[in-house]
Amino acid sequence: MTTKTHKxxxxxxxxxxxxxxxxxxxxxxxxxxSYATPSPKPAPAPSRLVSTSLRSATTVEEMWDTTELQAxxxxxxxxxxxxxxxxxxxxxFKVVLSWLVxxxxxxxxxYWLYQVPGATADLAVDQVEADVAALDAALSPxxxxxxxxxxxxxxxxxxxxxxxxxxxxxxxxxxxxxxxxPDSELxxxxxxxxAASDALDATKTLxxxxxxxxxxxxxxxxxTLETDPELVELADAAAQFAAWQAHFDTVRNVLPGAVLxxxxxxxxxxxxxxxxIQTAYLDxxxxxxxxxxxxxVRDLEGRLNDAWSLLVSETESMKASITASVQxxxxxxxxxxx
Numbered sequence: 001m002t003t004k005t006h007k008x009x010x011x012x013x014x015x016x017x018x019x020x021x022x023x024x025x026x027x028x029x030x031x032x033x034s035y036a037t038p039s040p041k042p043a044p045a046p047s048r049l050v051s052t053s054l055r056s057a058t059t060v061e062e063m064w065d066t067t068e069l070q071a072x073x074x075x076x077x078x079x080x081x082x083x084x085x086x087x088x089x090x091x092x093f094k095v096v097l098s099w100l101v102x103x104x105x106x107x108x109x110x111y112w113l114y115q116v117p118g119a120t121a122d123l124a125v126d127q128v129e130a131d132v133a134a135l136d137a138a139l140s141p142x143x144x145x146x147x148x149x150x151x152x153x154x155x156x157x158x159x160x161x162x163x164x165x166x167x168x169x170x171x172x173x174x175x176x177x178x179x180x181x182p183d184s185e186l187x188x189x190x191x192x193x194x195a196a197s198d199a200l201d202a203t204k205t206l207x208x209x210x211x212x213x214x215x216x217x218x219x220x221x222x223x224t225l226e227t228d229p230e231l232v233e234l235a236d237a238a239a240q241f242a243a244w245q246a247h248f249d250t251v252r253n254v255l256p257g258a259v260l261x262x263x264x265x266x267x268x269x270x271x272x273x274x275x276x277i278q279t280a281y282l283d284x285x286x287x288x289x290x291x292x293x294x295x296x297v298r299d300l301e302g303r304l305n306d307a308w309s310l311l312v313s314e315t316e317s318m319k320a321s322i323t324a325s326v327q328x329x330x331x332x333x334x335x336x337x338x
Contacts, residue, residue: 001080001316027271038102042171046056055059070260074338075165075230076114092267124177124180124181124182124185125181125185125188126264127177127180127241128174128177128178128181128188128192128336129336131170131173131192132174132192132195132333132336134170134173134174135167135171135173135174135195135196135199135329135333136172136330136333138163138166138170139167139199139329139330139333140161141162141163141325142163142166142167142202142203142206143323143326143327144163144325145159145160145163145164145206146202146206146319146322146323146326147319147323149206149210149213149319150312150315151213151216151217151308151311151312151315152217160210161208163233164203164206164207165266167199167200167202167203168200168203170199171196171197171199171200172200173197174192174195175196177192178196185259187337191332191335191336192332192333192336194328194329194332195328195330195333195336196329197330198325198326198328198329198332199325199326199329201325202322202325202329205259205318205321205322205325208256208259208320209259209260209315209318209319209322211260212255212256212263213311215251215254215255216251216255216260216263216267216311216334217311218251218306219247219248219251219252219267220304220311221304222244222297222300222301222304223240223241223243223244225237225240225241225281225293225297225300227284227285227290227293227297228290229284229285229286229288229289229290229293231288232285234282234285234286237281237282237285238278238282241278241281241282244277245274245278247273248267248270248273252259252264252268252271254266254272255267255284260311260312260314260315260318261316262310263307263311263314266306266307266310267307270303270304270307273303274300277296277299277300277303278296280292280293280295280296280299281293281296281297281300284296
């Protein structure tokens with residue numbers, strides 16, 4: 001029987017208690033080779049068939065050449081098959097695309113949020129400039145109405161209402177717009193706020209002055225009193241004077257104290273003297289003394305004329321104050337428009 005010899009370059013795997021002759025002689029080191037199989041099974045120990053010629057070998061090389069090795073069987077080993085679809089699923093293009101879209105959206109949102117403060121500031125400044133122009137246009141008509149204001153102002157009543165209403169509305173709009181200005185526009189905010197404040201003060205003062213004049217003017221026109229005892233009954237004359245005096249005191253008592261105060265004080269003095277004037281007038285009629293009755297009526301007219309003159313002079317002072325407020329507002333607005 002002939003024994004076939006095989007040379008192997010792959011290191012063989014040794015198991016404890018089953019060493020080769022080469023290992024006994026110290027010419028080889030034990031090494032381990034692992035095989036991956038789908039279902040691991042205990043590997044049989046390698047068998048060694050020693051050739052009959054081994055007995056007659058005299059050198060290590062001859063023993064190595066005459067030793068036949070049988071490696072453990074690899075019949076059960078097979079590569080693991082991985083489905084191509086599973087490999088493709090590792091990179092899901094729809095998911096990646098969704099993430100890219102989401103990141104782009106977040107980037108756009110971040111850029112938009114970055115731009116919002118600047119855009120908002122620009123819009124606020126634009127709105128303030130528009131309101132400044134509107135207020136500046138409304139101040140001129142009110143200034144003209146103020147110049148024409150006198151105790152006989154009936155002819156400008158409608159113009160006054162329209163002018164003050166326009167200034168009041170545009171001033172409030174400017175206040176609201178100034179509140180939206182960013183902190184970087186502090187100077188602009190200060191100027192427009194001052195302008196709106198001055199304009200509102202002028203509007204309030206003009207309206208209050210006009211209302212005061214409208215209320216006081218009628219009571220400064222005295223009653224038409226008959227001084228001839230032959231032409232009037234004493235009781236009728238007394239009732240006429242009393243009715244006028246009651247109306248005078250009613251109006252005087254509701255006048256605002258902060259507007260045209262000197263006139264209000266003068267009307268108080270007149271009210272105090274009315275009782276004495278009424279008594280002198282009625283006594284002249286009762287006694288048939290027309291000159292005495294006429295003197296009492298002239299005294300009343302003189303007192304009312306003095307109050308009227310004071311009203312005219314105080315009205316001019318109020319007009320000057322209103323004009324100064326309007327001009328101050330215009331000056332502040334000019335600082336903005338330059």
